[in-house]
Amino acid sequence: MRVRHKPWAKEKIEQYPQFVIPNPQDYKGKWTDLFGNDKPLHIEVGTGKGQFISEMARVHPDINYIGIELQQSVIVTALDKVIEADVPNVKLLHTDGADLRNFFSQGDVARVYLNFSDPWPKNRHEKRRLTHHSFLKIYEEILGDQGEIHFKTDNRGLFEYSLVSFSHYGMKLNGVWLDLHDSDYEGNIMTEYEEKFTAKGHPIYRCEVQFTD
Amino acid sequence: MRVRHKPWAKEKIEQYPQFVIPNPQDYKGKWTDLFGNDKPLHIEVGTGKGQFISEMARVHPDINYIGIELQQSVIVTALDKVIEADVPNVKLLHTDGADLRNFFSQGDVARVYLNFSDPWPKNRHEKRRLTHHSFLKIYEEILGDQGEIHFKTDNRGLFEYSLVSFSHYGMKLNGVWLDLHDSDYEGNIMTEYEEKFTAKGHPIYRCEVQFTD
Numbered sequence: 001m002r003v004r005h006k007p008w009a010k011e012k013i014e015q016y017p018q019f020v021i022p023n024p025q026d027y028k029g030k031w032t033d034l035f036g037n038d039k040p041l042h043i044e045v046g047t048g049k050g051q052f053i054s055e056m057a058r059v060h061p062d063i064n065y066i067g068i069e070l071q072q073s074v075i076v077t078a079l080d081k082v083i084e085a086d087v088p089n090v091k092l093l094h095t096d097g098a099d100l101r102n103f104f105s106q107g108d109v110a111r112v113y114l115n116f117s118d119p120w121p122k123n124r125h126e127k128r129r130l131t132h133h134s135f136l137k138i139y140e141e142i143l144g145d146q147g148e149i150h151f152k153t154d155n156r157g158l159f160e161y162s163l164v165s166f167s168h169y170g171m172k173l174n175g176v177w178l179d180l181h182d183s184d185y186e187g188n189i190m191t192e193y194e195e196k197f198t199a200k201g202h203p204i205y206r207c208e209v210q211f212t213d
Numbered sequence: 214m215r216v217r218h219k220p221w222a223k224e225k226i227e228q229y230p231q232f233v234i235p236n237p238q239d240y241k242g243k244w245t246d247l248f249g250n251d252k253p254l255h256i257e258v259g260t261g262k263g264q265f266i267s268e269m270a271r272v273h274p275d276i277n278y279i280g281i282e283l284q285q286s287v288i289v290t291a292l293d294k295v296i297e298a299d300v301p302n303v304k305l306l307h308t309d310g311a312d313l314r315n316f317f318s319q320g321d322v323a324r325v326y327l328n329f330s331d332p333w334p335k336n337r338h339e340k341r342r343l344t345h346h347s348f349l350k351i352y353e354e355i356l357g358d359q360g361e362i363h364f365k366t367d368n369r370g371l372f373e374y375s376l377v378s379f380s381h382y383g384m385k386l387n388g389v390w391l392d393l394h395d396s397d398y399e400g401n402i403m404t405e406y407e408e409k410f411t412a413k414g415h416p417i418y419r420c421e422v423q424f425t426d
Contacts, residue, residue, distance in 0.1 A: 160389045163376070167386035174380075176373045178391065178418070205391070 009076040013094060019082045020075065020092045021066075029105035035064045035089065040110035043068060045097040045130060046117050050078025052191045053113075057090035059189065065090040068097060097130060097138070104142035112139045114151040116193045119158040131162035136169045140211050152180065152206040154197045159205040171209045180204040222289040226307060232295045233288065233305045234279075242318035248277045248302065253323035256281060258310040258343060259330050263291025265404045266326075270303035272402065278303040281310060310343060310351070317355035325352045327364040329406045332371040344375035349382045353424050365393065365419040367410045372418040384422045393417040 013020045021027070021034070032038045040063055044053045047067030057065045067082075067090070069075040075094050082090055093103065117130040126132060131151065139149060149166075153159050166173065177183045181198055185206070194204060226233045234240070234247070245251045253276055257266045260280030270278045280295075280303070282288040288307050295303055306316065330343040339345060344364065352362060362379075366372050379386065390396045394411055398419070407417060 156391050160391055163389050164386050167380065172380055173377050173386075176376050178369050178373055 004073060006073040006076060009072045012076055013072065013079060016079055016083070019079055019090075020094055024093050024095065024103040028103055029108060031064070031066075031104075031108055034091070037064070039064050039089070041066065041108060042111040042113060043100075043104075043109050044113040044115060045100070046070075046114065047078055047092065048074055048115070049192045050075075050081035050092070052115055052189050053078070053092075054081040054085040054087075054090055055189045057087050058085050059187075061087070061089060063089065066093055067091075068093045068095060068100070070094070070096045097135065100138050100142055106141055107144040109139075109142045110144055110147060112143065112147070112149045114149060114153075115191050116153050116155075116197075117151075117158070119153070119155040121155075121157055126161075129158065129161065129165075131158070131165050133165060133169050136165065136171070143211060145213070146210055148174075148208060148210045150206075150208050152194070152204055154194070154202055154204055156205070159207075163207065166207075166209045170212060172212050173207060173209050175206075175208040177206040178203060180206045217286060219286040219289060222285045225289055226285065226292060229292055229296070232303075233292055233307055237306050237308065237316040241316055242321060244277070244279075244317075244321055247304070250277070252277045252302070254279065254321060255324040255326060256313075256317075256322050257326040257328060258313070259283075259327065260291055260305065261287055261329070262405045263288075263294035263305070265328055265402050266291070266305075267294040267298040267300075267303055268402045270300050271298050272400075274300070274302060276302065279306055280304075281306045281308060281313070283307070283309045310348065313351050313355055319354055320357040322352075322355045323357055323360060325356065325360070325362045327362060327366075328404050329366055329368075329410075330364075330371065332366070332368040334368075334370055339374075342371065342374065342378075344371070344378050346378060346382050349378065349384070356424060358426070359423055361387075361421060361423045363419070363421050365407070365417055367407070367415055367417055369418070372420075376420065379420075379422045383425060385425050386420060386422050388419075388421040390419040391416060393419045 027034050031041055042063050043066045045068050047053050047069045053065050053067035078092055114130050120128045177185055240247050244254055255276050256279045258281050260266050260282045263280055266278050266280035291305055327343050333341045390398055
């Protein structure tokens with residue numbers, strides 16, 4: 001996502017340390033301390049403008065959520081959504097998906113959401129795709145046993161690539177939807193991007209995959 | 214496929230024992246005897262009107278092909294295509310996919326094609342789908358090591374079901390195309406059904422999966 005530079009974003013993020021956690025490395029292995037309970041933790045890697053994660057937190061009070069976003073000018077919009085949601089079970093991290101192991105120990109996370117990740121369509125950028133095996137290795141190292149990835153995208157090429165990548169990593173495919181908005185799937189929470197894209201009538205692809213022992 | 218009854222079909226099939234093999238059980242474990250060479254054998258389960266298998270045989274002289282079709286009134290059309298193709302590397306079997314182990318030993322077959330199989334959309338008919346695990350077991354028992362299934366369909370529900378079924382069986386997904394006719398896939402041979410369906414602009418789904426040790 002290419003976004004307008006927002007010089008005031010850094011300052012605003014620093015004003016809300018209760019929402020955008022400034023010291024995530026301190027909670028590695030003990031996120032239950034931060035949330036004050038031991039509910040399962042689901043994270044979204046590349047949380048964008050935050051509609052998905054804040055809405056999920058509102059709908060599922062029994063789950064803790066963390067949205068992770070690298071771009072300062074984007075996470076500041078997610079911050080607005082989290083402030084507005086006004087629920088205790090959603091936090092944000094201003095960091096890179098590649099650094100997750102600095103902040104999460106094995107088993108800290110029960111599920112990873114990937115929503116409309118950058119497709120990086122050129123072959124030479126394959127390693128940047130969030131479903132490349134090097135990222136799957138990272139997710140595997142922070143997820144618990146049988147940890148899941150729930151992935152959706154409108155990008156056909158990325159979805160095709162990802163299904164093969166998951167399979168070659170030895171993951172199990174538990175569900176796949178090739179036109180999410182024309183299916184019996186219930187409880188879908190749309191991202192900002194998804195709302196815009198769906199209005200054009202194009203299909204949304206979705207799958208649920210799981211690491212196996 | 215619901216088809217017109219053709220009372221003359223039986224007789225015609227019997228007239229061409231060199232194309233519709235009348236005694237396939239005799240070749241179990243020794244199909245190389247029938248073809249007179251040891252080229253790899255690819256079979257199509259549910260070969261329908263035979264355009265795919267006869268055209269594949271024409272294009273790939275280094276592969277032997279067998280098309281399998283249960284319906285007499287359909288295989289008789291496939292027979293016409295095979296007569297017309299006039300190549301030595303394609304034969305037909307008038308039998309049921311469930312009986313494959315009667316005619317093929319482990320390793321006789323290198324690849325199974327499933328094209329536009331009946332979707333059997335009702336849950337209670339799941340067992341009839343040619344990608345149900347009971348059929349995967351049959352294919353596994355006649356295929357050699359690392360044997361492959363190449364599957365295409367226009368039916369979204371069947372494709373979704375099949376991807377999950379392959380994965381839960383422990384198969385590896387080597388390639389997936391979610392809009393075959395709008396992709397970089399080369400060498401696609403269309404079935405009669407595919408030609409008709411594609412003209413309507415709907416996507417064709419395709420995948421290549423492989424049994425693992």
